[in-house]
Amino acid sequence: MTEVELSPTAMAAGGAALARDAGGRVVFVEGALPGERVRARLTDTRKDFARAVALEILEPSADRVAPPCSALAMGCGGCTWQHVSPAGQSRLKADVVVDALRRIGKLAEPPLPRAALMGGPPLRTTARLAVSPGGRAGHRPRTGSGAVETDACLVAHPLLEELIVDGRYPGAHEVLLRASVATGERIVLVDRGAGAVQVPAGVRVFQEGDTQPAFIHEEVAGRRFRISAGSFFQAGPEVAGALASAVTSSIGEALPDGGVLVDAYAGVGLFASVIAAQRRARVVAVESDPSAVADARVNLADLDAQVVGVEVARWRPRPADVVVADPARSGLGRPGAGAVAATGASRVVLVSCDPASLARDSVLLREAGYALVSVLLVDAFPHTFHVETVSRFDLVTARPGS
Ligand SMILES: C[S@@+](CC[C@H](N)C(=O)[O-])C[C@H]1O[C@@H](n2cnc3c(N)ncnc32)[C@H](O)[C@@H]1O
Known part of the structure; x- marks a missing residue:
């Protein structure tokens, strides 16, 4: 060509x-x-x-820097921004967010994103990986299909890296690996076609469709979480902690003692748990995945919390002081933004994993009377182009008819 x-x-x-x-x-x-x-x-x-x-x-x-991980030269598609210095990665990610807010969000002067603090290196403790014909787990290649076999992974926690490098998953096509930094628990979930899995002693192995419960426990901001194999969880506890702290600071004074917090797209209840425990808030956690709903019920059992197992768009909104919303990559969309706004919350804290969906959602929230005040960047996936943002929106205009 x-x-x-x-x-x-x-x-x-x-x-x-x-x-x-x-x-x-x-x-x-x-x-x-x-x-x-x-x-x-x-x-x-x-x-x-x-x-x-x-x-x-x-x-x-x-x-430009020399890529630190040799797997890149083997075609690994996991960390494609290794040729960018850490400072350059942060700056370029911020530029991408600002550009999306200008072009898609139609904001002439969007707030400049600020980097949120991370307590330690954001190593991953969960990975869904492909399996090679030789039974080894690996990231998908940059082009084509299959799994790239490596002897090290730059971004994996050592507990996870051991499962990637030393585990053998013959016959499987895909494998979910999950480890806990707090307890050392590790689980492996393989698909139905897998044969005799070889993993270090103490690692529990499950097959898709098994009926016995598969979960680990992790700790974030002094709170304990049950996390099942089927439930979403952030890349690792450092990232979860950084996001929870960015969400807490974005909520600021908008949530009074004993106030009502809605955690929409709550997962296993990460934000609901940390914030309700700190602020003595009443929380409503809305989540559609049954596995995450079951975990959230366990994780929020000691708090003044209600877990509603329904899609956000089908949930009947109730009045709230603050809404935290952390939707999937596609963002809130019109139905999600409508449900969030119908709570009448004075502040919405939106966690987005895609700058374009943040920008689209900022338009929808603006139409509902919310102004974008600040954006925090959480670098949950270093060495990749992915970026998480925690954005604060304040209600500035009453909605028509409210
Ligand atoms: C990005 S995760 C965030 C989870 C949680 N906030 C956390 O930080 O661990 C998005 C969550 O939204 C859930 N979800 C996706 N679509 C949904 C919908 N339409 N209504 C409610 N929950 C949804 C997913 O199951 C997932 O648990």
Whole structure:
């Protein structure tokens, strides 16, 4: 395919650098950085845009570093921003968020994102990985299918890394690995086709469809959580703690002692638990996944909490002081934003794992009377383009008819 020289000017959502070719057409260049001049091969050419992969860096950016993990050279698709320095990663992620808020969120001057503090390295304790024909777990490759077998993983906690490197999962296609830093518990969930799994002593192995309960316990901000194999949990306890603390600071004074907090898309009750315990709040946790609902009922049992097992859009909203909403990648969407706004909460704290969905949701919340006040960045996935944001929205206009 054709080779071209390009000069990217920004990072695009999705992790590639954005350049323009001689005709002005947008080109997404993998492996390049803003401010660089690169020789690249076009891999996909469309009428409105093209894709390319950098072959040679002719003029490197000051943000460029040597990738620290050897798995990248083996095609691992897990950490594709390893060629960017940690400071560069933070800055570029903030730029992507601001750009989405300007372009999609139609905000002329969005609040500048601030980096939230992380207590320690955000190592992952949960991974859903592919399994190679040889029975080894690995991240999916950058291109194509299969699993990349590695002897180390830059971003995995040692308890998880051992399961990745030393575990054998013959016959499985996919494996869920989950470890607890607080208790050392580890579980493995394999699909039905798996044969004799080999893992270190003490690791409990489950097969899809098993009826016995599969869970670990983790601790975050002094609270204990039961987390089942089927339930969502953040990448690890450091990330969960950083998010909980960013949510707490974004709530600020808006939640009075004994006030009502709605935790929408509550998962196993992470935010509801930490905040209700700190603020003596009454909480309503809304979550649709039965596994997470069962965990949340256990995790919130000692608090003034109600767990509602329903989709947010089908939940009958009740008055609240504050809503924390942490939807899946697609964001709140119109039904979710409608339910959140119908609580009449004076503050909404939105946790987003995609800048574009944050920007779309900020439009929907603005239509419902909420103004975006601040954005905190939580770098839950270093060495990748992924970024989590915790955004504070304040009710500034009463909704029509309310
Ligand atoms: C990003 S996770 C956040 C969970 C939790 N806040 C945490 O930090 O651990 C999103 C959660 O929303 C749940 N979910 C997805 N769609 C939903 C919906 N329409 N209504 C309610 N919950 C939903 C998922 O099952 C998942 O537990």
